[in-house]
Amino acid sequence: MSGGSVGEDEKPDFSERFRQDFETLLKWRRDVRRFRTDPLPTGLLDHLLHLADLAPSVGNSQPWRVVIVESPDKRSEVTACFEAENETAANTYDDNKAALYRQLKLSGLKEAPVHLAVFSDEDPAQGHGLGRMTMPETLAYSTVSMIHTFWLAARAEGVGVGWVSILDPAAVSEILQVDESWRLVAYLCVGFPEEEHIDPELERVRWQSRSPLETRLFRR
Numbered sequence: 001m002s003g004g005s006v007g008e009d010e011k012p013d014f015s016e017r018f019r020q021d022f023e024t025l026l027k028w029r030r031d032v033r034r035f036r037t038d039p040l041p042t043g044l045l046d047h048l049l050h051l052a053d054l055a056p057s058v059g060n061s062q063p064w065r066v067v068i069v070e071s072p073d074k075r076s077e078v079t080a081c082f083e084a085e086n087e088t089a090a091n092t093y094d095d096n097k098a099a100l101y102r103q104l105k106l107s108g109l110k111e112a113p114v115h116l117a118v119f120s121d122e123d124p125a126q127g128h129g130l131g132r133m134t135m136p137e138t139l140a141y142s143t144v145s146m147i148h149t150f151w152l153a154a155r156a157e158g159v160g161v162g163w164v165s166i167l168d169p170a171a172v173s174e175i176l177q178v179d180e181s182w183r184l185v186a187y188l189c190v191g192f193p194e195e196e197h198i199d200p201e202l203e204r205v206r207w208q209s210r211s212p213l214e215t216r217l218f219r220r
Contacts, residue, residue: 026152028198029151029152030197030198030201031161031201032108032191033105033108034105034193035108035112035160035162035189035192035194036111036193037112038192040114040159040191045114048150048157049066051149052146052149052150055142055146057127057139057142057145058127058130058132058139058142059128060126060127061127061130062126062127063120063127063143064142064147065118065179066116066117066119067116068115069176074175075109077175078109078117078172078187081168081172082107082109082167085166085167086106089166100205107162107164107189108189109189113190114189114190114191115190116190117176117178117184118143118184119173119182120140120142120182120183121179122139122181124139140183144186147185147186147188154190158192159190160190160191161188161189161190163187164186164187164188164189165187167187169184
């Protein structure tokens with residue numbers, strides 16, 4: 001397929017160039033912490049979210065619930081939550097590691113123009129429970145699949161995404177006043193990157209390098 005749309009009954013023929021570009025996309029998908037403050041173009045966030053909504057889910061349940069955090073007060077509360085948890089985390093390391101930890105930039109909360117809190121509904125009516133009776137955690141896994149789909153779609157548009165995990169989920173849920181059945185899976189910072197790197201920042205600062213697949217591949 002050289003271009004154009006594909007009908008519902010047509011099988012797509014992904015070109016060699018497309019496959020190469022997809023590999024490049026995967027290599028350049030980075031966890032961004034350094035953002036420009038300028039806003040995304042009108043309609044782009046909505047487009048990315050609609051692409052992310054194409055992600056697979058257990059029982060076709062689509063358990064993800066996305067909160068676009070626009071209130072400056074709520075953003076400030078989330079940032080304060082991060083700062084408190086970040087300091088607690090730093091204190092768990094020995095002096096040398098703690099000093100390096102405090103040099104890491106682990107969020108872009110103050111700069112990113114878009115904040116997304118992504119929750120997983122732990123008991124959605126949609127899907128009628130199919131596929132999750134023995135593994136209810138597949139709901140959260142489905143939500144992670146949606147997040148990764150969003151991440152790749154964003155990167156294809158030159159937009160960066162940063163996943164902030166140093167947060168108290170209960171505190172974030174309270175700040176955003178969400179349904180009690182929703183479980184926080186990710187708090188995402190979204191915007192155009194201030195700088196571009198193909199290698200992870202944690203490798204550049206010598207915190208942790210990636211390991212070869214062979215060390216994590218097993219056969220039975």
